[in-house]
Amino acid sequence: MTSITTEKIQKTYFNNLNALRFIAAFSVFFFHLINQLKAAYPSLTEITLLKPLFVIFDKGNLGVNFFFVLSGFLITYLILEEIKNFGSFSLSKFLIRRTLRIWPLYFIIILLGFVIFPLLFSDYYTDHKLINYLLFLANFDEIWHGINDPINFLTVPWSVAVEEQFYLFWGVLIWALLRLKKLKLGFVIFVLYILCFIFRTYHWQDEYILYYHTIAVAQDILTGAFVGLSVFKGREWIEKLKNLKQWQVIFIYALGLFICIAKNKIFADQMVIFERFILSIFFAYVIIDQSLGKNSFYKFGKTKFFNYFGKISYGLYMYHLLIMYLTAIYLPDFENKPGLYLIVHFGVNLSLTLIISSLSYRFIESKFLALKPSQKK
Numbered sequence: 001m002t003s004i005t006t007e008k009i010q011k012t013y014f015n016n017l018n019a020l021r022f023i024a025a026f027s028v029f030f031f032h033l034i035n036q037l038k039a040a041y042p043s044l045t046e047i048t049l050l051k052p053l054f055v056i057f058d059k060g061n062l063g064v065n066f067f068f069v070l071s072g073f074l075i076t077y078l079i080l081e082e083i084k085n086f087g088s089f090s091l092s093k094f095l096i097r098r099t100l101r102i103w104p105l106y107f108i109i110i111l112l113g114f115v116i117f118p119l120l121f122s123d124y125y126t127d128h129k130l131i132n133y134l135l136f137l138a139n140f141d142e143i144w145h146g147i148n149d150p151i152n153f154l155t156v157p158w159s160v161a162v163e164e165q166f167y168l169f170w171g172v173l174i175w176a177l178l179r180l181k182k183l184k185l186g187f188v189i190f191v192l193y194i195l196c197f198i199f200r201t202y203h204w205q206d207e208y209i210l211y212y213h214t215i216a217v218a219q220d221i222l223t224g225a226f227v228g229l230s231v232f233k234g235r236e237w238i239e240k241l242k243n244l245k246q247w248q249v250i251f252i253y254a255l256g257l258f259i260c261i262a263k264n265k266i267f268a269d270q271m272v273i274f275e276r277f278i279l280s281i282f283f284a285y286v287i288i289d290q291s292l293g294k295n296s297f298y299k300f301g302k303t304k305f306f307n308y309f310g311k312i313s314y315g316l317y318m319y320h321l322l323i324m325y326l327t328a329i330y331l332p333d334f335e336n337k338p339g340l341y342l343i344v345h346f347g348v349n350l351s352l353t354l355i356i357s358s359l360s361y362r363f364i365e366s367k368f369l370a371l372k373p374s375q376k377k
Contacts, residue, residue: 016291017070018310019300024063024070025313029320031060032152033349036324041338059260062279064159065220067317069283071163072224073231076185079174080232091175093373098167100368105318105360106160110134112322113154126151133157136164139212147208153321160318162214166221189226193219200273210272223280227288241288246295253297256282315357315365323352 034057038045045054083089114130127149132141138154138161146155177185196219203209203216210216230238244252259266259278267275289296300306309316327349334341 016299016301017074017287018313019303019306020066020070020286020290020310021313022306022310022316023300024066025316025320026309027057027060027063028317029060029350029353030057031063032321032324033346034058034060036328036345037338037342040333040341044338044342056261059263062260062263065217065276065279066283066286067159068162068217068220069224069227069280070287071166072221072226073228073284073287074224075167075170076225076228077232079171080185080229083174083178084232089175089178091171094171095167097372098164098171100372101314101365102160102164102167104364104368105314106157106164108364109153109157109318109322113151117151124151126154128154133161136161139214139217142212143208146212151325153325156318156321158212162217163221165214166218170225185229186226189222189229193222193226196222197273197277200276204270204273217276219276220280220283223277223284224287227284231288231292238288238292241285242292243294244289246297249289249293249295250297252282252285252289256285309354312354312357312361312365315360316353319356319360320349320353323356324349327352 034054038054044050079089079094110130110133113126113128114133117124127145128138128141128151129145132138132144133154139158142155142158146158149155173188174185177188196215199213199215200210200219203213227238256279259282263275263279267278290300327345331345331348334344
């Protein structure tokens with residue numbers, strides 16, 4: 001297989017899954033917007049017509065879970081493709097590619113949160129520690145300092161820090177397994193998964209540990225990695241899922257969405273240790289269906305709108321809370337007019353987020369992405 005073929009494979013996957021990136025980022029956007037709305041007008045949660053919206057979008061943070069599964073899937077699959085095509089894996093090029101994709105926006109948020117905003121706003125204060133963000137330990141900083149911190153947009157980098165930790169660990173692990181001539185990745189994934197279960201079981205009562213700790217959330221990434229490995233190997237169960245009948249596909253989507261919406265009741269108390277396990281399986285199926293399924297009820301990747309905004313979804317995710325922070329300061333709160341508040345804040349926040357994300361991709365991210373080294377030897 002040539003490098004050209006590899007690039008075509010990668011392009012196909014990214015095109016099919018870009019739309020899912022946008023949907024995931026958009027769900028996180030709505031999650032935070034709804035929380036902002038509830039903070040401004042708590043009485044809105046009692047309005048019958050709005051209750052379904054609050055119930056649905058209150059689970060929008062699961063978009064982060066989906067990103068983890070997707071990252072595990074794509075990174076594992078593409079590394080294995082590189083090994084197959086070239087007989088080796090360039091750890092340095094892999095880390096450079098990930099750095100050029102992740103670092104620019106990550107450090108823009110850090111610069112704003114720790115340097116620029118303290119100079120612009122006299123009452124600005126954060127408990128977060130810069131050193132933890134510089135070391136890509138933002139998720140641990142969120143555990144240690146985030147619960148009472150007033151600056152919500154500095155929460156966003158926590159998931160990026162987890163992914164950066166994963167890229168380094170996963171790249172070094174696969175590189176080492178290659179050197180040892182024992183690339184039994186499936187067994188490694190299984191062992192790590194068991195360790196994650198044990199960790200989640202031990203910490204099941206600590207909500208912050210379960211949500212932010214790298215080991216606690218690694219189940220999502222490992223599920224994606226296992227599916228990436230299985231797709232690469234052409235496992236029989238993958239072929240069966242690809243050929244499910246359309247009514248079966250619709251049933252799985254409906255069941256998965258139901259579990260997402262009802263997760264707080266389904267995974268109450270100690271059952272919370274199974275939450276990421278079950279939900280990551282559903283997200284993994286969505287990835288398989290959207291990228292490979294032959295009888296999907298709808299391929300979101302066919303929609304140009306979704307594809308474009310999927311391409312800028314990293315910016316949408318990184319900037320949206322920053323914009324909400326600023327609009328909360330400068331936009332009126334429309335006292336006693338919650339409907340007007342909802343319309344104006346939704347419209348302004350969404351418009352600014354999409355515009356800034358688009359400009360960021362064109363003038364910042366794309367410039368760095370153009371520097372990425374290819375897989376060609």
